[in-house]
Amino acid sequence: MRNSRLWRMLLGVEKTVVEDIDFDEESEVLVASVRPTGSMRNRCGVCQRRSPRYDTGAGRRRWRALDAGTVQVYLEADAPRVSCRTHGVTVAAVPWARHQVGHTHNFDAQVAWLATQTSKSAVTELMRIAWRTVGAIITRVWDGVEKIYDQFADLRRIGIDAGLLQARAQVSDRGRRPRQWSPRLGRSGPRQGDPRHVLRRARARTVCSDHARFRRWGRVDQSRRRRALS
Numbered sequence: 001m002r003n004s005r006l007w008r009m010l011l012g013v014e015k016t017v018v019e020d021i022d023f024d025e026e027s028e029v030l031v032a033s034v035r036p037t038g039s040m041r042n043r044c045g046v047c048q049r050r051s052p053r054y055d056t057g058a059g060r061r062r063w064r065a066l067d068a069g070t071v072q073v074y075l076e077a078d079a080p081r082v083s084c085r086t087h088g089v090t091v092a093a094v095p096w097a098r099h100q101v102g103h104t105h106n107f108d109a110q111v112a113w114l115a116t117q118t119s120k121s122a123v124t125e126l127m128r129i130a131w132r133t134v135g136a137i138i139t140r141v142w143d144g145v146e147k148i149y150d151q152f153a154d155l156r157r158i159g160i161d162a163g164l165l166q167a168r169a170q171v172s173d174r175g176r177r178p179r180q181w182s183p184r185l186g187r188s189g190p191r192q193g194d195p196r197h198v199l200r201r202a203r204a205r206t207v208c209s210d211h212a213r214f215r216r217w218g219r220v221d222q223s224r225r226r227r228a229l230s
Helices: 004-011 105-117 120-127 130-150 183-188 195-200 223-227
Strands: 016-024 027-036 051-055 060-068 073-079 081-084 088-091 156-161 206-209
Touching: 004 016, 004 027, 016 088, 027 060, 105 120, 105 130, 120 130
Parallel strands: 027 073, 156 206
Antiparallel strands: 016 027, 051 081, 060 073, 081 088
């Protein structure tokens, strides 16, 4: 196909071959027929390990990409299944989207950024998706960020509001607020915002609170705080 490199740039895809571009007049969307390059074929959708092909799967499927002006854009490709020795039979990975997700990486990234800059109604109207979809996108984008960056790496001060202690513990530093933790979730819930978990991971030097249990932690060494939390 001519100008395939240009279309790869416009679609925001890598390690992908653009086979054809077609305008679906019935649904009024732009459909780009694509396929992974040879190095990205037949890889497990979970671990990215190269695996033997199992079958053709459920046929061709589409992924929502960023709009081209006012026209919605979709990537269309085969979705074969592979037999991974670790995860069993699963849909093969594609370089333009996460596993079992109907949107491209760039689409997810834009939605997640808009959610931090605009209102809920603005995101849903601009991207033409439901708010529940926005929530799912934010969750998976944040999970991907957490695997790369440690949000507690530069944490030096921890402030705990005793008035909200029974409901939640908020951990903040320089205007940045990590995830909130609720004691009601117990060990089954997420621990990213649990102050006890934060102190074990961060190199915080000061813990401020008007609660007697936390007041004694102010400006003490890390080993003493760990003993107090154990």
